[in-house]
């Protein structure tokens with residue numbers, strides 16, 4: 001299905017959260033190369049300033065630090081971007097984190113923290129954005145989930161649950177936002193080489209560099225379509241596995257991931 005609206009640099013500003021490293025950083029730099037004024041948010045100002053300095057035209061990058069777990073800060077960041085640089089017409093709500101499960105130790109506090117950043121952080125960006133975009137009758141918002149949200153994977157109980165929540169949230173919002181002229185998009189990357197995955201000690205099939213991920217994400221912003229999932233073979237493999245009966249699903253996922261008791 002075609003998007004309701006596709007944002008262009010001439011329409012306003014792009015906003016990327018979690019842009020101090022990894023996928024967010026690479027996407028901000030790619031958007032800048034494609035002519036956007038890009039407002040970037042994360043907690044670490046020096047890292048954001050380094051990204052802004054690295055940005056090469058025809059666009060430009062402006063730094064707007066903030067913590068996505070704080071709704072008042074996100075309201076303030078969006079208000080400041082719009083006052084200083086113009087309306088946000090494209091947003092990539094990407095900030096997120098991963099805490100690996102300890103086998104046989106369930107940590108409720110870790111689940112709460114992961115939800116606060118990955119789901120709460122997106123919700124805190126959506127509130128100021130969707131209100132404004134719905135009033136203007138146009139906007140494009142992409143939420144960074146993960147193929148890990150398609151179904152349960154080993155050692156990812158909190159992370160996978162947050163990403164499944166983001167998939168359901170974005171799907172749900174699409175119905176109402178379509179009526180308001182606001183295009184919702186879902187980004188579902190497989191493994192991407194970033195500081196977040198650098199610490200993984202398990203095999204990461206089909207892993208791609210962050211710059212490659214950023215190009216695919218920005219192509220998806222331009223061409224439209226609800227889901228931007230890549231690499232395709234990883235996304236389709238996991239989608240197919242999730243349609244299998246559970247005994248087969250658990251056996252194959254344990255085998256592919258090398259996860260053993």
Ligand SMILES: NC(=O)c1ccc[n+]([C@@H]2O[C@H](COP(=O)([O-])OP(=O)(O)OC[C@H]3O[C@@H](n4cnc5c(N)ncnc54)[C@H](OP(=O)(O)O)[C@@H]3O)[C@@H](O)[C@H]2O)c1
Nearest residue numbers: 018020021022023042043044067068096146191192194196
């Ligand atoms: N790498 C992968 O293989 C992969 C695959 C699928 C999905 N993803 C998703 O992609 C997104 C980016 O991950 P990444 O791999 O690029 O990781 P990363 O390099 O660790 O980047 C995470 C970004 O999120 C920001 N962030 C974290 N907590 C924040 C907070 N409370 N407030 C504001 N910003 C915050 C970090 O900035 P500060 O620390 O400066 O705040 C950083 O810029 C995440 O949502 C992740 O789940 C990644």
